Amino acid sequence: MSLIDHLDHLVLTSINPDATTHFxxxxxxxxLETFGQGRIAFRFGNQKINLHVRGKEFEPxxxxxxxxxxxxxxxxxxxxxxxxxxxxxxxxxxxxxPVLRTGATQKIRSVYVRDPDLNLIEISEPVN
Structure with a gap:
């Protein structure tokens, strides 16, 4: 039995927050969402990516x-x-x-890009 249901958010560390926000x-x-004391996040669906700037990360x-x-x-x-x-x-x-891959629940078709900090970003669609 898994104790985890879904991902709520993840935190991305960036060198250039303006370029990252643009991407x-x-x-x-x-x-674009602001929260807390001037923090920013990128919302999609029911999830979000919180942004940290390298050297100015929030604790913990x-x-x-x-x-x-x-x-x-x-x-x-x-x-x-x-x-x-x-x-x-x-x-x-x-x-x-585009290439065929194996996703979490089914086969997917994907393209890969890099964000401004060179993170690998895969964007996919389900394959029926």
Whole structure:
């Protein structure tokens, strides 16, 4: 029996919060949210990504928070062709894909990009 139901949020450490905000809000279409004492997050669905700036992290934090250490997979809310078109429109390079992969619950079709901190971002759609 798992004690965990779902992911609420994760924390991303960034070197350049403006570039990171541009990527997650303008390129990927997440919603910018402010909370607490001037903190920011990127909301999508029922989840969010909280932003830490390297050297100014909030406590408690990961033991060794570093930019570029994440490998995230997002399920797209639109067909992957629309994701690819959006990335091309924003001049954001696709580093691999589309390729078939194995997701948490089913086969997925994915493209890979890097965010401004060089985190690997996989954007996927289910394969029927």
């Amino acid at each position: 997650y809000v303008e390129v990927l279409g997440m919603t 934090k990961a033991h060794l928070p570093v930019p570029g250490a994440l490998d995230l997979c997002f399920m797209a809310s639109v067909p992957l062709e629309k994701v690819i078109a959006r990335l091309e429109e924003m001049n954001w390079p696709i580093i691999e894909g």
